Amino acid sequence: MPTQSVPATQPIAITAGESLFVLTGAGISAESGIRTFRDGNGLWEEHRVEDVATPEGFEANPALVWRFYGQRRAQALTVKPNPAHRALAALEARLGPERFFLCTQNVDHLHEAGGSAEVLHMHGELFRTRCSDPRCPKLPFHDERHDFPTLPRCDCGALQRPHIVWFGEIPFEMRRIERRLRASHLFVTIGSSGAVYPAAGFVREMLYRRENGEHVRSIYVGLERPENADAFDEIRLGPAGTLLPGLFTVQD
Numbered sequence: 001m002p003t004q005s006v007p008a009t010q011p012i013a014i015t016a017g018e019s020l021f022v023l024t025g026a027g028i029s030a031e032s033g034i035r036t037f038r039d040g041n042g043l044w045e046e047h048r049v050e051d052v053a054t055p056e057g058f059e060a061n062p063a064l065v066w067r068f069y070g071q072r073r074a075q076a077l078t079v080k081p082n083p084a085h086r087a088l089a090a091l092e093a094r095l096g097p098e099r100f101f102l103c104t105q106n107v108d109h110l111h112e113a114g115g116s117a118e119v120l121h122m123h124g125e126l127f128r129t130r131c132s133d134p135r136c137p138k139l140p141f142h143d144e145r146h147d148f149p150t151l152p153r154c155d156c157g158a159l160q161r162p163h164i165v166w167f168g169e170i171p172f173e174m175r176r177i178e179r180r181l182r183a184s185h186l187f188v189t190i191g192s193s194g195a196v197y198p199a200a201g202f203v204r205e206m207l208y209r210r211e212n213g214e215h216v217r218s219i220y221v222g223l224e225r226p227e228n229a230d231a232f233d234e235i236r237l238g239p240a241g242t243l244l245p246g247l248f249t250v251q252d
Contacts, residue, residue, distance in 0.1 A: 008238040011249045014186060019099040021184035023202055027191020027222045029106045031241045033079045053166045062159055066148045069162045073146035076108045076126055084240035085114025092116055094250050101180040105192060105199050107164055122171040128163035181205050187218040190240050194226030203231040
């Protein structure tokens with residue numbers, strides 16, 4: 001069945017017993033003012049990805065990497081959740097943790113600030129720091145520092161690093177994500193470009209299941225068609241903050 005473009009505000013029904021997997025990307029945060037690497041005047045344009053978002057870049061120049069993430073933290077502290085974040089939090093409260101799963105590619109805190117109780121940050125969290133030595137037992141911790149006159153170090157002596165999944169690293173909790181994908185009936189992606197893997201491949205799991213006779217659906221919501229648009233059943237174009245409030249109807 002080819003991808004359909006449907007009226008953006010047409011209600012999405014979640015029937016009794018159905019579970020929902022939501023994947024969010026940079027677009028939902030951009031509506032709150034978070035700069036993304038695709039912005040023409042964003043922070044990413046001032047740096048090469050290899051220099052600030054890879055283990056090799058951190059090893060070569062940790063001071064540059066910390067300045068970059070300090071800028072990102074400072075900017076993230078100035079923004080607030082938008083109606084899309086709050087709508088997802090309300091849907092989570094209605095469905096409960098067994099029927100609702102929120103996975104985000106974003107590293108900001110806007111889902112939590114909008115009221116979401118449980119969020120899987122597959123690419124890490126901007127306001128968390130961890131030791132760069134994988135042998136260190138100290139756990140990642142909440143950290144809003146954004147000015148680094150000296151490089152932060154762990155008690156063990158190693159440099160600390162942002163708790164971010166850099167290019168070349170494996171996203172967090174992939175097994176849990178895969179389990180919830182296989183158990184979901186409805187997959188909704190919001191504001192993701194469809195260009196960054198493995199997240200861009202999640203919809204293919206739903207497509208595979210549907211082609212094998214399962215009654216599952218996949219829907220995209222965002223300003224522009226994603227690169228993986230052909231894998232979705234439906235495409236809803238428009239601002240998430242405008243579309244999401246009231247978009248879902250729940251049948252208990």
